[in-house]
Amino acid sequence: MGSTSMSVSRRRFLAGLATFAGAAAVPLVAACASQPAAPTAAPAPTAPPQVVTQVVTQVVEKQATVVVTQVVQQQVVVTATPAPKGPVTIEFIYSGAEDTSGPSNVWLHQRIDSFQKENAPTKVKQTDMPWVGQREVLITRLVAGDSPDLAILHSNHAAEIGAGMGGLAVMEDLPDWQKYSQIFVPARLDTTKVGGKHYGVPWFGIVFGIACHKPTFQELKLDYPKTWSQFREVAKAATIPGKRYGYGAAMGQGLDSAYRVYPEALTNGGRFMNDDLSKFTFNDEPNQQALQLYVDMKKDGSMVPGMEAWTGQNESDTFATVLYAMAQGGPWIPLWEKDPAKLNNWDLIIRPRPEKPSGAKPSMTLSDDIMLTIMQQSKAKEETFKLVQYLQNEQTATERGVRPELVALPVVAAVFNDPRWKQTWGHDAYEHELANSEPWPYTPVLGEAQNIYALEVSKAYRGDLSVKQALDEGVQKAQALLKK
Numbered sequence: 001m002g003s004t005s006m007s008v009s010r011r012r013f014l015a016g017l018a019t020f021a022g023a024a025a026v027p028l029v030a031a032c033a034s035q036p037a038a039p040t041a042a043p044a045p046t047a048p049p050q051v052v053t054q055v056v057t058q059v060v061e062k063q064a065t066v067v068v069t070q071v072v073q074q075q076v077v078v079t080a081t082p083a084p085k086g087p088v089t090i091e092f093i094y095s096g097a098e099d100t101s102g103p104s105n106v107w108l109h110q111r112i113d114s115f116q117k118e119n120a121p122t123k124v125k126q127t128d129m130p131w132v133g134q135r136e137v138l139i140t141r142l143v144a145g146d147s148p149d150l151a152i153l154h155s156n157h158a159a160e161i162g163a164g165m166g167g168l169a170v171m172e173d174l175p176d177w178q179k180y181s182q183i184f185v186p187a188r189l190d191t192t193k194v195g196g197k198h199y200g201v202p203w204f205g206i207v208f209g210i211a212c213h214k215p216t217f218q219e220l221k222l223d224y225p226k227t228w229s230q231f232r233e234v235a236k237a238a239t240i241p242g243k244r245y246g247y248g249a250a251m252g253q254g255l256d257s258a259y260r261v262y263p264e265a266l267t268n269g270g271r272f273m274n275d276d277l278s279k280f281t282f283n284d285e286p287n288q289q290a291l292q293l294y295v296d297m298k299k300d301g302s303m304v305p306g307m308e309a310w311t312g313q314n315e316s317d318t319f320a321t322v323l324y325a326m327a328q329g330g331p332w333i334p335l336w337e338k339d340p341a342k343l344n345n346w347d348l349i350i351r352p353r354p355e356k357p358s359g360a361k362p363s364m365t366l367s368d369d370i371m372l373t374i375m376q377q378s379k380a381k382e383e384t385f386k387l388v389q390y391l392q393n394e395q396t397a398t399e400r401g402v403r404p405e406l407v408a409l410p411v412v413a414a415v416f417n418d419p420r421w422k423q424t425w426g427h428d429a430y431e432h433e434l435a436n437s438e439p440w441p442y443t444p445v446l447g448e449a450q451n452i453y454a455l456e457v458s459k460a461y462r463g464d465l466s467v468k469q470a471l472d473e474g475v476q477k478a479q480a481l482l483k484k
Contacts, residue, residue: 087121088380090387093138094152095131102335103405108391115390122383132255135161135447142167142377149378150387152203155191155369159442162199162373169374171198174385183394187435188411191369194442200373201392202411204331204400207433208263208366209426211329211346213322216244224349228264228293231326231352235302238325246302248315248324251294251461256312258454260328263366264290266438267351269359272453273441280478282453283471286359291460291467298461308462334404334425343404348426350433367437369411409434445481452477 092112099105112124127148129137134153138161141147147167162168171177171192181189181198188202210231212224216238225231235246250256262272262282270286273279281287297303304310304324319327319336327333329348337343350365357363372392374384390396397412402420409430415421416431424430440446456474460467 087123088383089123089125090150090380090384091125091127091148092150092387093127093129093148095129095134097126097128099128103403104400104407107400107406111391111396112387115387119383119386124387138167138375139165142375145377147375147377149375149380149384151373151375152370153373155200155202155371156440156442156446158192158194158199158371158373160444160446163194163197164444167376168199169376169378169381171201171374174374174381180389183397183412183414185411185413185416188369191367191439192371192373200371201388203370203372203392204407205409205411205434206330206368206370207409207430207437208259208368209329209348209351209429209433211327211333211348213325214345214347216322216325224347225352226350227352228354232293232297232300232302235297235326236300239300239302241301244322245304245324247297247326248304248318249294249307249328250310250312250315251303251307251458252310253455253458254311255450255454256310256315257457257461258450259366259368261291261294261457262440262453263328263351264293265359266361266364266366267353267357269357269361269363271359271361271441272449273443277441277443278482280449280475280482282478283468283475284359286357288467288471289354289358291457291471294461295467308458329426329429331404331407331409331426331430334407340405343425348429350429363436365433365437367434367439369439443482445478445484448481449478 096102096105100109109126112126116122116124129151134151135157138147138151138153138157142161142165158168171181177198181201184202188205189198191202192198192200210225216222217224217234220237222234222237223230225234238244238246249260251260265271265282265287268286268290270281270284270290272282272287274281294303298307304318307314315327316332316336318324319333320338320342327336329346333346333348334340334343337346353363372388374381374388378384392412394412394414397408397410398415398418398420400406400408401410401412401415402418402424404425410416410421421427440450443449452474456465456470459465459473460470464470465473
């Protein structure tokens, strides 16, 4: 919930949504294999060019399914262009654009069709984008001067692609922004802000609780865990080797492994970086203890065997079979449980906390919000902003928020006031975690650092290195990114 980077299961979830625990890097050649047609040609730009850096990546390590990249300094000119004359085509790029099988995709396509009818002759071209490669796709197209007009992506890209590269439009520059921005929950709106400027609007929230299989807990007369010790004990108690296990999680070398472990570090008072973003800290004691919890549960035999090779696809495919009694839970669960009648067999609970967190920071969980963002190179910013407001407003946000199959955790204040929200699956845990969560640090090198972290998490879980060795190695590599 980027996940946000994400493996196939998170891609399916978010394709159904856009319908993350930041995307694993993919070769840039694949990212720009085909370039969509640009909107109607506009006159030559009159605004002064903006020079940006840190926009080209190259592979420096490839191991199994993870590609770790480093930033290569290269100057790229991002220019502002006047609005086009005549009919306008808005290119809207997001994961799942070509998939109309999921309920959220159907909803979005229908909404776009209505927009086109009401705003003729404006057209909306929907372009599919692999979720795990969103960063690379957008940066590549930005460098080529062929960016789309609108995108759905992780809010943390406001730092790198927005403030760092000038690739995203500043919302304050658009008409009626101040009035429109008032509909959002302030904390969720802040997820799109860097340096006092907003680089998009919240599309939906993602938080990371724990989903528990109610019949299993009732059968074993177990209480839902509230602490790490209880979590480990319950996982052992629920395990029947070869038949059912206490916990299932994607711990392979894709980005999902980062999203499975980092929430535990946050509950333990640990953080990925220090406050001024000058130092990576994911190898300190709180972070080591978080990863060690999973390594110890694997030794207990309460983790599904072979998870060191799992992607999120394995996680989602086995969920409905109840191969495991607990999973990392969030708004994707209604998509994982294919039979809606069985959704109530699962309860979403607040993530268990350590009895006494060892870190100095508040015990939180992870938020990984998603935003709608207008690209700076768009030649049709005003028309694109109209589409944004058509898709995200109090009415549409409420419709999405109260329908679990649309998997859209509220980011608009009005949703929480609708009585139907109180009937929505997981609403109590969602509200608590939304209020007690924080995102990945908004550093311009987050994408590369997440990939490094995920690789080291997998090495430790697999047993190639000790927890300390793996995280120390990861911090050394991540710290080098800041020196480039």
